[in-house]
Amino acid sequence: MYSEKVMDHFSNPRNMGEIEDASGVGTVGNAKCGDIMRIYLDIDENHVIRDCKFKTFGCGAAVATSSMATELVKGKTIEQALEVTNQAVMEALDGLPAVKVHCSLLAEEAIHAALWDYAQKNGIEIKGLKKPKSDIHEDEPEEEY
Amino acid sequence: MEKTDKIIYLDNAATTRTLPEAVEAMLPWFSVQYGNASSIYRLGAESKKEITDVREMIAGSLKAKTQEIYFTAGGSEADNWALIAAAEAYGDKGRHIITSAIEHHAILHTCEYLKKRGFEVTFVDVDEQGILKIEDLKKAIRPDTILITVMFANNEIGTLQPIEEIGSIAREKGILFHTDAVQAYGHVPIDVEALHIDMLSASGHKLGGPKGIGFLYIRQGVKIRSFIHGGAQERGRRAGTENVPAVAGLGAAVKRAFTDMEERTAKVCALRDYLAERIEKEIPYCRLNGHRTKRLPGNVNYSFQFIEGESLLIMLDMHGICASSGSACTSGSLDPSHVLLAIGLPHEIAHGSLRLTLSEENTREEIDYVVEKLKEIVDRLRQMSPLYEDFIKKQKVKG
Numbered sequence: 001m002y003s004e005k006v007m008d009h010f011s012n013p014r015n016m017g018e019i020e021d022a023s024g025v026g027t028v029g030n031a032k033c034g035d036i037m038r039i040y041l042d043i044d045e046n047h048v049i050r051d052c053k054f055k056t057f058g059c060g061a062a063v064a065t066s067s068m069a070t071e072l073v074k075g076k077t078i079e080q081a082l083e084v085t086n087q088a089v090m091e092a093l094d095g096l097p098a099v100k101v102h103c104s105l106l107a108e109e110a111i112h113a114a115l116w117d118y119a120q121k122n123g124i125e126i127k128g129l130k131k132p133k134s135d136i137h138e139d140e141p142e143e144e145y
Numbered sequence: 146m147e148k149t150d151k152i153i154y155l156d157n158a159a160t161t162r163t164l165p166e167a168v169e170a171m172l173p174w175f176s177v178q179y180g181n182a183s184s185i186y187r188l189g190a191e192s193k194k195e196i197t198d199v200r201e202m203i204a205g206s207l208k209a210k211t212q213e214i215y216f217t218a219g220g221s222e223a224d225n226w227a228l229i230a231a232a233e234a235y236g237d238k239g240r241h242i243i244t245s246a247i248e249h250h251a252i253l254h255t256c257e258y259l260k261k262r263g264f265e266v267t268f269v270d271v272d273e274q275g276i277l278k279i280e281d282l283k284k285a286i287r288p289d290t291i292l293i294t295v296m297f298a299n300n301e302i303g304t305l306q307p308i309e310e311i312g313s314i315a316r317e318k319g320i321l322f323h324t325d326a327v328q329a330y331g332h333v334p335i336d337v338e339a340l341h342i343d344m345l346s347a348s349g350h351k352l353g354g355p356k357g358i359g360f361l362y363i364r365q366g367v368k369i370r371s372f373i374h375g376g377a378q379e380r381g382r383r384a385g386t387e388n389v390p391a392v393a394g395l396g397a398a399v400k401r402a403f404t405d406m407e408e409r410t411a412k413v414c415a416l417r418d419y420l421a422e423r424i425e426k427e428i429p430y431c432r433l434n435g436h437r438t439k440r441l442p443g444n445v446n447y448s449f450q451f452i453e454g455e456s457l458l459i460m461l462d463m464h465g466i467c468a469s470s471g472s473a474c475t476s477g478s479l480d481p482s483h484v485l486l487a488i489g490l491p492h493e494i495a496h497g498s499l500r501l502t503l504s505e506e507n508t509r510e511e512i513d514y515v516v517e518k519l520k521e522i523v524d525r526l527r528q529m530s531p532l533y534e535d536f537i538k539k540q541k542v543k544g
Binding site (some may be wrong): 032056063 | 176451456481
């Protein structure tokens, strides 16, 4: 069901771990729905993301999208990192099953949440960055069978 | 992580390996004795005899009468048939059905179907071990209750229900009692007379038989409508040319199941308890789901805190271990298993569940290997989990 890339990022996740005294940390998702992602950013004085790490509670796709998202934002400026969309994460992973698309949204949201935290801590405004939702599922209707 | 070609199969509640004797029993009925059982000539009569023999054997295994066994294409069909046909046949008497909150979807979704057609359904709760709350069942009974359907054993957590007690209550009140015994038949003794069961569903592939065959036991005297129309097969109640190879395969599996049940069960139970003991001793922050003793011989179900089930399954698969989980990602919805929620697990604990279902083919060496891998994987996923990170930090603060 998963592409080889997804399986690769799931079995050998890149940048898994935490950054002590990170410039920004963002946690999104909730345990109720079965996925939580936390992104740590280390940002230098030129607003370049020097390092990025993640921790994720979730399915194979959740782990793979977190891993890929950290790869995509590492070395980028915060403005460039903002442009890393869930689409970009999915494409880089050669696609995701339809039921797992929300995982890529979660990854995008986690990056935004970490950037938001960085902006708050440093009293700066990042153009185009909105306050992240704490839970990407909050707008979704309950499923029925 | 390295991939492995070795398979350790611990998902026998999903399906079992078809027994070699079942495969062998099936073979002649494809291209040697291929006659239609309804035909008059000898080739057909042989098919007919095989079907009758298997029917007789199944009846004997349940202490039922031969004419009370109806072959179906599996357990789900038997469940659908029992509920829909009973509702139709007894709909004039009443419109109320009682079931449990932890039934298989073949029952739950059929109940939803009947609700849309004017029936009322009460879903009785279970306790923390997954045992039906008998007092709640008694309270749920109304003058217009026509059917009680409660599974014999749960497919996820393996809990065995107090079937005799439920059967007695139903019989006393004159209410039909159906049980979905798909997980139990062939694994634990069942006596339909002693347990006051009016209808019982079973499936072939959960006990070493082929897929696509099952049966419904309908006690003589129960008024129940035909399910498939178009022929005299199965006493006119379930038309369609009989699947003779599958019936023969089921027969071989049933024969095996009832020949060595005691010995086999003892072996599987010992292996199950060994696995459970090692998990509890060696993996911290886990919880047994289901009743410790009133459970199916092969069922082991644990929740591992701070991790998610699908990730666990994929990693086990990389080591050749086949298992299942009640996490949302494996159920295809956002919610984890209704069974785990019904026994009171919070969502995040339910997401981290793992079901390992053993058979007599598993060995102690396999179990040892599984425990070793499970320890590594749970640890690895916890290292990856923000929930675990938060938990450890809190522990440190507490000192």
